[in-house]
Amino acid sequence: MTSGPRASAEAQQAVDFLKGLPREWSGTSDHDCKTYEDKNIDNLSRSFATSAGEFLKAFVAVHGAVTITSAYRSAQEQECVCVGEKGPCAGRPHVKKMKKGKRIVVRSISHHQLGIALDVRPGTGSEYEFICLQEFAQFNPQFGVRFPFGKRDYPHMEPAVLKTFITRPAALGAPRAAPAPCKILKMMLTDEPVD
Ligand SMILES: [Zn+2]
Numbered sequence: 001m002t003s004g005p006r007a008s009a010e011a012q013q014a015v016d017f018l019k020g021l022p023r024e025w026s027g028t029s030d031h032d033c034k035t036y037e038d039k040n041i042d043n044l045s046r047s048f049a050t051s052a053g054e055f056l057k058a059f060v061a062v063h064g065a066v067t068i069t070s071a072y073r074s075a076q077e078q079e080c081v082c083v084g085e086k087g088p089c090a091g092r093p094h095v096k097k098m099k100k101g102k103r104i105v106v107r108s109i110s111h112h113q114l115g116i117a118l119d120v121r122p123g124t125g126s127e128y129e130f131i132c133l134q135e136f137a138q139f140n141p142q143f144g145v146r147f148p149f150g151k152r153d154y155p156h157m158e159p160a161v162l163k164t165f166i167t168r169p170a171a172l173g174a175p176r177a178a179p180a181p182c183k184i185l186k187m188m189l190t191d192e193p194v195d
Pocket of ligand 1: 070112117118119155156157
């Protein structure tokens, strides 16, 4: 893991960039649990915030608008987003069958609660746009992020563990290759001006 003054300056820049992106509720739960506010960005893991900020900055430069819909979540916030969410949701208690027919109630922990997940919506949030965003992560592993759930949870981004925590090839002063664009789309479909 990177540390020291250079890494923390990078992390601060990334956090500032993330805070500068449009942020709003995704609308997929019953309530707006406000898990995209400054406090939610500040509680992301520093190294993930750095990767995510650099990745989204490059994506915006190549393809256009991105909106953050959820970042770090406290246990209460995680419970809130599970209300009305279809399908399994970490944080919602569920019964687990154990050996010998024993049943216990478990509540799993979302990576959002650990500060290592960010939900993002490219452009207007169409399927093509989400595929473009996921391709961009795949084609540019140097940023160290991935979308582990694919189409089962399009917006959900996490650190690509090996890249983020073991090798960060962004050597000091090394010329960076331009990121590879996604194949499916050129620009996001938003009609808002991108600046
Ligand atoms: Zn998520």
